[in-house]
Amino acid sequence: MFTQRTGRPVRVALASIATAGLIVGLAACASEPASSDKPVELTFQAWVPNIDKAVDAFNAEHDDIHVTLETITAGPDGGYAKMLSAVQAGNPADIAQVGYSDIPDFLVSDALEDITPYVGESKDLFSSWQWDAGSFDGKTYAVPQASGPLVQFYRADIFDSLGIAYPTTWDEYYEAAKAIRASGPDRYITAFAFNQAAWLIGLSQQGGANWFSADGDAWDVTIDDENTLKVAAFWQKLIDEDLVKVEADFSSEWNADLQNGNVATWIVGSWGDAIIRGTAPDTAGNWAAGAVPQWTAGENVSATWAGGSASVVLKGSDHPKEAAEFALWLNSNPDSVSILTSIGAGWPSISDVSVIPALQEDPEVFDFYGGQNIWEVAAESDASVDNSWRWPPLASTLFASLTDNVKSAIEAGTPLTAAYEKTQTDMVAALEDKGISVK
């Protein structure tokens, strides 16, 4: 290309293009000098709808810090990938919303700032199992925001019209399923959400399973323990007898079923209330909340929907101290927590929930449930959650593998118990592949 005919004009042109490119590149790298009289600017990435109300409340009360909210897609659907890529690129947001189940993954990728110096003294403000979800090796990396203790939302009007009492055990649930199925050609007690790993895991946890425990320097993985297989066999029976509708939750089909009463119950984290109110507003007044059915009558065992959400400070943030301050305020200040609860962020992580007005008196929410204070059900559920559940690194692999295997099992008609056994094999292989020790 460059022959003798390439004269001075061409070389000058190419040289100036290269220089211009260099100048632009260098200018982009230049950072602004810190100014002491301007408020510290922070970015907060979250996907809880309407959380801007809490952010606005913070900005109103603080002159020295200003937080800008950046709404992103839900973590598991791409939000986490966005955060991790930004950390790798060196320009992350300052604070981000991360689920408890994914904190180990972020630690494995070295994406979290150690905020013990800034929030370590506030440990007692929060419920201990939720604080522990964000702490490792004596250091704190996350401020817990809210959890999703499982409750069962159900159509009280359908149950009443069919004369079915609220099922307190899984056996009663089975009988109720038969009665509801018989009441209409398209009616089911609930949807079997093959796509929702958090739902499947929560049900197993409620059955007494504990899949991951750290034994010294290695993980003990028991996804196919007898409690899990017991839960799998129960739902297999419901599927085989056509007592549950096999459909993805949060899909348009499922939304339609919620609206027209073809799906009569939903076991979900306490924040599911906001989803139901938003999806099926015309069914107001017909719903109620109750505890998840028990395996042994009289017991009170509950579980969570993939743990909960926390606020973390991403590694590489220019202002970790201010970011940690915002995270702490957002999740412990009573006004902020009140806002978070009413927008459906989940069950608050602070240990003393009596200071939150929205939990005592919330007509907008309670009227939807025929006047019932559903938060009392959530409180009871939260108190009965098994605190020994641990999340391993590669939780995203666990979720992906579980949904894939359950889907294949349903598609091929093979038993669900086999899907869990395959997930056990897949998970151990994935952990060992990454270099992590497994017993």
Next chain:
Amino acid sequence: MTTTARRRQPFGLYVLIVPFVVMFALFFIAPIVYAIVDSMFSVKASGLGFGAPERIFVFVDNYVAALSSTSFVASLGRLLVFSAIEVPLMVVTSLALALLLESGRARFGRFFRVIAFIPYGVPGVIAAILWGFLYIPATSPILQSLSFLGLDINPLSTQGVLFAIANIALWGFAGYNMFILIAALNAIPSELYEAARIDGASEWATTWHIKLPLLRPSIILVTVFTIIGTLQLFVEPLVLRPLTTAINSDFTPNLAAYNQTFAQGNPNLAAAMAVIVAVLGFVFSFGFLRLVNRKGNRAW
């Protein structure tokens, strides 16, 4: 004077080409090189996994892992089946549309040509979402009317899902390919048609003996485009995945790579998968061109 005129030409040429070359290198070549390099590394942790991980050079381990994974190989096989369905369907449909609407005897030919092209203007994700609504009995007026008449079809069952996806792709691109073929048809000199008419050729004979042979290069172009397109299959399975148990996260190689990056946290394996798909694309495209380029009758 001649020397200055000769010098001015290359200068203008380079000024126009350099921006393209720079952009091409930055946004096309560089990512490919980065992906190939990335595919030869792997990120490993240790112990419980809570410390910072390290990046080690594993050479072709990722490729071996991808090719020995039964689900990835199955997805490649599925892609071949899909191509076998989609490519003939697409070529025949766009050819038929082009021939019919360009024959000069179609009523409102121009109107129907626009109608056939409009689906191409709908972004792929939107189209897949809308088709998703049409494929679920609860939200599809078409399926509901069919079941009213006694025909219970489930397009998203295991047997039907590939045809369902082929249908979406067909609607999206048949119009586009039709226009390529129409442009080629318009380039055929009309004297050939007159000569054929004088010789007493029927419409069908004209099509078979004049139009199709002269359309050969464009048909080959459309086929190569469609082959490359089917090998990239990603958007439709991604959007339809939550709606059916028939589509898993490794339904197609691109979907498997996406899953590896964003769900399984293994972008290196994903890079290896992407390189394998690209190589496959090259092999099929150039293989097909070799097949159809007879000596002395080069279409390309």
